[in-house]
Amino acid sequence: MPVLETLSHVVIGTSMAYFLLLMGSGLVQLRRSRTSLGAQGNATYGSRDSAAHADLTLYFLVPCLNEEAVIGPTVAGLTRLAGTTTLVIDDGSDDDTTPHARAAGGGRVQVLRRDLPDARQGKGEALNAGIAWVRRRVAERGQDPAKVIVCVMDADGRLSDGALDQVLPLFANDAVGGVQLQVRIRNRHTFLTRFQDYQFWGLAAITQFGRQVTGTVSLGGNGQFARLSALDETGERPWSASLTEDLDLAITLALMGWQLQTTPHASVDQQAVETLPLLLKQRTRWYQGHMMAIGRVPDIWRAPQLSNARALELTSYCLVPWLLDLPWSILFHYCLIMLAINWDQIWVVADGSSIALTIVAAAFYLLAFAPALAAGWIYHRRDRRFALLKSLALANSFIVMNYISFTCAWKALARILRGETTWDKTARVREAEPVSI
Numbered sequence: 001m002p003v004l005e006t007l008s009h010v011v012i013g014t015s016m017a018y019f020l021l022l023m024g025s026g027l028v029q030l031r032r033s034r035t036s037l038g039a040q041g042n043a044t045y046g047s048r049d050s051a052a053h054a055d056l057t058l059y060f061l062v063p064c065l066n067e068e069a070v071i072g073p074t075v076a077g078l079t080r081l082a083g084t085t086t087l088v089i090d091d092g093s094d095d096d097t098t099p100h101a102r103a104a105g106g107g108r109v110q111v112l113r114r115d116l117p118d119a120r121q122g123k124g125e126a127l128n129a130g131i132a133w134v135r136r137r138v139a140e141r142g143q144d145p146a147k148v149i150v151c152v153m154d155a156d157g158r159l160s161d162g163a164l165d166q167v168l169p170l171f172a173n174d175a176v177g178g179v180q181l182q183v184r185i186r187n188r189h190t191f192l193t194r195f196q197d198y199q200f201w202g203l204a205a206i207t208q209f210g211r212q213v214t215g216t217v218s219l220g221g222n223g224q225f226a227r228l229s230a231l232d233e234t235g236e237r238p239w240s241a242s243l244t245e246d247l248d249l250a251i252t253l254a255l256m257g258w259q260l261q262t263t264p265h266a267s268v269d270q271q272a273v274e275t276l277p278l279l280l281k282q283r284t285r286w287y288q289g290h291m292m293a294i295g296r297v298p299d300i301w302r303a304p305q306l307s308n309a310r311a312l313e314l315t316s317y318c319l320v321p322w323l324l325d326l327p328w329s330i331l332f333h334y335c336l337i338m339l340a341i342n343w344d345q346i347w348v349v350a351d352g353s354s355i356a357l358t359i360v361a362a363a364f365y366l367l368a369f370a371p372a373l374a375a376g377w378i379y380h381r382r383d384r385r386f387a388l389l390k391s392l393a394l395a396n397s398f399i400v401m402n403y404i405s406f407t408c409a410w411k412a413l414a415r416i417l418r419g420e421t422t423w424d425k426t427a428r429v430r431e432a433e434p435v436s437i
Contacts, residue, residue, distance in 0.1 A: 005338075008331045012367075015324050018316065019371045023378075025210030030264060037381035039264045045186070046077025046158035053083060053168050057148045059134045059228075060086040063126035065119075067155035068096045069430035070271065072104040077158045079108040087112055087133060091126040092119025097155075122423040123221065124239035127152060131231060131238060138228065146174075148228035152246075156271045156428055157222040160184075163266035167225055170261055175215075177230030177258025178250070181223030182208060184269040187429070192279065193272035195401055198394050202379030208262050214313045215259035219250040223268030230258050243423060244289025251296045254314060257305030271428055280408060282426050287325075287405075287412035293318045321409055329406035339364070372398035 030037065060078050064071055071088065078086045087110045088101040098111050112133050114126065131150065138148055149171060153159075163181065170179050182205035185197035211217045219226075224246060231238040234252050242248040250260055273279040297318055300311050366373075376395025380388045415421075 004331065004334050007327065008335055011324060011327050011331050015328065016371065018320075018324070022207040022210040023371075023374065025213055026206035026208070029209045029212050030206075033264070035264045037378060038384060040160060040182070040184075040267050041383040041385070043160040043184070043267055045160050045184075045269045046073065046080075048080075048161040050081040050162065050164050053164060055147065056168050056171060057138075057143055058084040058151060058164065058168070059137075059148065060084060060151050060153055061089060061127055061130040061134070062086065062101075062153045062155060062157075063089045063091055063123050063130065064093060064097045064101070064155045065091045065126075065425055066093045066095045066097060067428060068093075068100045070156040070428045071097055072100045073431070074153065074155055074157055075101050075104040075109050078153065079105045081159075081164060085137070086110065087130055089126045089130045090114065092116055122241055122243075122245070123425075124237075124241055124245035127239040127245070128237040132236075134228070135232075145228040145232055150226050150228055150231060152221065152224040152226075153268070154222040154270055157268050158186075158270075159223065160267045160269070163268070166263045166266040170263065171225075171227060173259070175257075175259045176261055177227050177253045177256075178217075178219055178260045179225040180208065180217050180219045180250075180260065180262050181225075181266055181268045182262065182264070183220065183222060184267050185272040186269040187271050187274070187431075190274065191397075192276065193274060195394060195397065196272040196279075198375070198379050198391075201382050202375045202391075205264075205382070206375075206378060209264060211313065212261055214307075214310045215261065216250075216254055216310050216313050216317075217260040217262045218317065219246045219253075219260065221246045222270050226253070227258075230256070241421075242289050242292060243285050243421065244293070247289060247293055248296070251293065251300070251314060251318075254306065254310065255299055255303040257303075271431075273426060274429055276404075278427055280404065280411070281424050283404060283408040284411045284415070285424055287321055287408045288415050290318075291321045291409075291412055291416060294322060321412075325405055325409045326413065329402075329409060332402070368399065369396060372396065 058081070062071070062074065062078070075086060075088065078084065086105065086108065088098070090098045090101075090111055090113045092114055098113065101109055101111055112130060114129055134150060138145060149168065159181075167179050167181070170176055183200040185193060185200060188194045188197040208217050226249070230253055233256050234249070238249055238252075239245040240248045253260060273282050297315050300306060300314050303311070306314070372395040373392060375398070376391040377388070379394070380386060380391035
């Protein structure tokens with residue numbers, strides 16, 4: 001089937017090129033900044049106080065819905081940071097989220113309570129309520145919005161110690177509108193949670209470093225810093241109703257000409273989802289939001305503030321689910337079937353030689369697993385406490401774990417076609433005490 005063969009070659013080639021470009025660019029950025037892959041490999045989280053930063057004022061927004069299991073340590077860690085204001089947005093919780101937050105903050109935390117029918121309309125709406133509160137407070141205090149930084153934290157998020165010393169100086173560049181921290185998974189004690197850490201710490205972080213070149217680092221929902229004056233430019237409600245309101249905000253800020261950056265010297269940790277059904281629910285929401293971002297592509301190419309390089313990078317990222325993930329979920333199996341059908345021809349070409357067959361098998365293995373193996377090696381270098389052989393073994397499971405991505409991508413497409421836009425929050429697990437490993 002020539003058409004499928006051609007599509008397979010195109011998808012494989014495009015995927016490899018995109019992977020090599022972003023990962024290679026990320027490694028080059030680290031080298032230029034004289035930073036090792038192991039930076040932050042031994043970071044601790046939420047356990048140390050921080051000095052105040054005179055030039056900038058920082059407000060933390062922590063949207064919550066039934067987060068009593070995790071909100072305490074998060075608030076305790078944030079309120080330790082001198083010269084900052086922490087606002088917990090209780091989005092209609094029916095548990096003890098607010099009492100736990102107040103107890104942990106020791107009088108240093110503010111709580112904004114939202115009730116039905118206004119509450120539970122999605123994370124974006126909760127954040128918009130929070131930013132309205134921040135704007136009122138900034139006006140009352142006579143603060144300059146250009147010198148005010150707003151940081152969005154998930155209820156289970158904790159900044160690495162000294163993070164503000166690395167993040168806030170980036171805003172000395174007036175063109176920088178946002179900074180996104182790399183994510184570390186702290187409950188990485190099972191295969192499923194370790195694999196999520198491998199994705200965040202060994203894959204996503206390096207590609208984010210690569211996006212520094214174009215200033216189009218993608219914002220996430222945890223450890224997301226933004227200049228208030230940049231948020232003000234987006235309008236009264238910076239965060240949209242998108243299922244990935246963070247990605248939508250990143251595109252909006254880029255369209256306005258703001259640069260989005262990151263740093264290898266600070267990070268944020270969070271809980272991983274511990275069960276497969278919950279992981280499928282979470283990733284389906286992420287996929288749906290990412291896939292819906294395709295609607296922003298025309299705006300990207302019409303924006304006069306964007307260079308061609310920035311527009312191309314943003315467009316490529318928006319199209320990943322459509323041009324790579326969905327097609328590959330079909331073409332991957334086509335390649336396996338064709339390999340099985342043509343195995344006798346491979347045997348003939350090898351002339352029955354075990355050496356030739358070994359070479360053929362090795363070539364196929366390297367072609368199929370090279371990106372995952374490279375990411376496994378990087379993951380080991382990012383945290384040498386996880387042995388190289390274990391990292392490579394984890395990388396080999398990437399092909400199997402792709403079925404999670406395939407499933408979520410098709411579920412997301414089905415939801416889009418049915419017009420479903422309901423928002424499902426990620427469930428948390430109660431921790432006995434803060435974990436910094």
